[in-house]
Structures are given as C-alpha cells and as structure tokens.
Amino acid sequence: AQSVTQPDIHITVSEGASLELRCNYSYGATPYLFWYVQSPGQGLQLLLKYFSGDTLVQGIKGFEAEFKRSQSSFNLRKPSVHWSDAAEYFCAAYNTNAGKSTFGDGTTLTVKP
Amino acid sequence: DAGVTQSPTHLIKTRGQHVTLRCSPISGHKSVSWYQQVLGQGPQFIFQYYEKEERGRGNFPDRFSARQFPNYSSELNVNALLLGDSALYLCASSLGGADVPQHFGDGTRLSIL
Numbered sequence: 078a079q080s081v082t083q084p085d086i087h088i089t090v091s092e093g094a095s096l097e098l099r100c101n102y103s104y105g106a107t108p109y110l111f112w113y114v115q116s117p118g119q120g121l122q123l124l125l126k127y128f129s130g131d132t133l134v135q136g137i138k139g140f141e142a143e144f145k146r147s148q149s150s151f152n153l154r155k156p157s158v159h160w161s162d163a164a165e166y167f168c169a170a171y172n173t174n175a176g177k178s179t180f181g182d183g184t185t186l187t188v189k190p
Numbered sequence: 191d192a193g194v195t196q197s198p199t200h201l202i203k204t205r206g207q208h209v210t211l212r213c214s215p216i217s218g219h220k221s222v223s224w225y226q227q228v229l230g231q232g233p234q235f236i237f238q239y240y241e242k243e244e245r246g247r248g249n250f251p252d253r254f255s256a257r258q259f260p261n262y263s264s265e266l267n268v269n270a271l272l273l274g275d276s277a278l279y280l281c282a283s284s285l286g287g288a289d290v291p292q293h294f295g296d297g298t299r300l301s302i303l
Contacts, residue, residue: 081232111292120194121233121294126290126292177235178223180232
C-alpha cells in the first residue's frame with residue numbers, strides 16, 4: 078500500500094534561517110509528489126509538485142523540493158524562513174492508477190523571531 | 191475567478207444524525223475529490239467524482255456517500271454520525287478525471303456531540 082511519512086512532527090527555526098522538511102514515500106512506481114501548506118482554519122495551498130523530469134522543483138513563496146528516487150524522498154527546502162511561513166506542511170503522493178492522494182501526517186513549523 | 195467553495199463552514203451534529211456537505215469546484219473543473227482531516231493528521235481520501243461518476247473510493251464505511259451534479263458541484267453525505275466523524279472535510283477540484291486535485295476549498299468543520 079502506498080504511504081507517505083513525514084518524520085518530523087514539529088520543527089522550530091529562527092527567522093532568516095534555512096529550512097528543510099523531510100518526506101519519504103513508499104510506492105511501487107514513482108508517484109506524483111506534492112507539498113502543501115495549511116494555515117489554521119484553512120484549506121490546503123499547493124506549494125509545488127513533481128511529476129517527472131528535473132528532480133529539483135521550484136514552488137511558490139520561495140520553496141523548492143528535491144526528488145531523490147534512491148532515497149524515496151521529496152524534501153522541502155527554503156533558504157531563509159519568514160515569520161509568515163509558520164504553518165502546517167503536508168507532503169502527498171498521488172497514485173495515478175488508483176486516482177487518489179495519500180498524505181503524510183504533517184510537520185508543524187514554528188518560526189522564532 | 192472564485193476558487194473551490196464549500197458550505198457550510200462549520201456544523202454541529204449529534205451522534206446518529208446525518209449530514210450533507212456541499213462543494214462547488216472552480217469554474218471549468220469537472221472533477222471533485224473529498225477528504226477527511228482529523229485533528230493532528232493529514233487528509234484521508236474519501237471519494238473522487240468525475241463527470242458524475244465515482245472514479246475512486248477510499249477506505250471509508252458505506253455510511254459515507256457522495257454524488258456529483260450536472261453543474262459539477264458535489265455533495266458528501268454521512269449517515270449515522272459517530273463521534274469519530276468529527277473532522278475537517280475538504281473538497282478539491284481538478285480539470286479532468288486523471289488530473290491531480292490541486293485546488294482545495296477551506297473545508298467544513300464538522301463537530302459531533
């Protein structure tokens with residue numbers, strides 16, 4: 078069965094510091110991969126996606142993610158975090174055969190001033 | 191253009207009742223997907239509908255059902271509500287049946303007493 082794991086439940090970084098959020102997936106083939114951000118009381122906003130091709134993908138708000146097939150990982154990065162980045166971040170994998178997405182349980186990001 | 195809209199925003203029900211949640215996709219989108227997000231967890235896939243046909247179903251009991259209308263809006267129905275059904279219910283829309291749902295509404299917060 079397809080699964081997505083986000084090993085870090087909660088991460089705290091200082092404003093201006095770099096950020097890396099980890100995501101590992103388990104799937105027979107390469108799924109479509111996504112990162113979403115969710116602010117309290119709101120829905121999900123798509124940050125970036127990987128379907129195929131260049132393994133380094135750029136997203137909105139200065140985020141990027143790198144797909145590493147050998148590690149079954151799709152980690153999210155940002156070189157300099159802003160206080161407004163504090164939110165919940167979800168990694169997801171889309172199974173094209175089953176037509177459904179599987180989400181990790183999320184990582185809560187706290188930004189210290 | 192309006193994004194994905196969901197109604198109501200909040201809902202309080204008691205055990206054993208039934209509930210209907212509504213979703214209007216982005217204009218031009220023909221596919222709607224429903225997700226359940228329990229507090230502290232990532233969204234769980236419930237259904238995908240495309241052109242009024244069910245295209246995918248997650249691991250949810252038969253108390254959960256959905257339908258899609260000719261205007262591509264959708265309803266999610268849950269019967270015989272249980273305390274464990276308390277969650278944020280998210281709707282996402284996409285252009286076609288094979289498109290990945292990337293645009294989410296802000297959800298309906300359902301509380302069961």
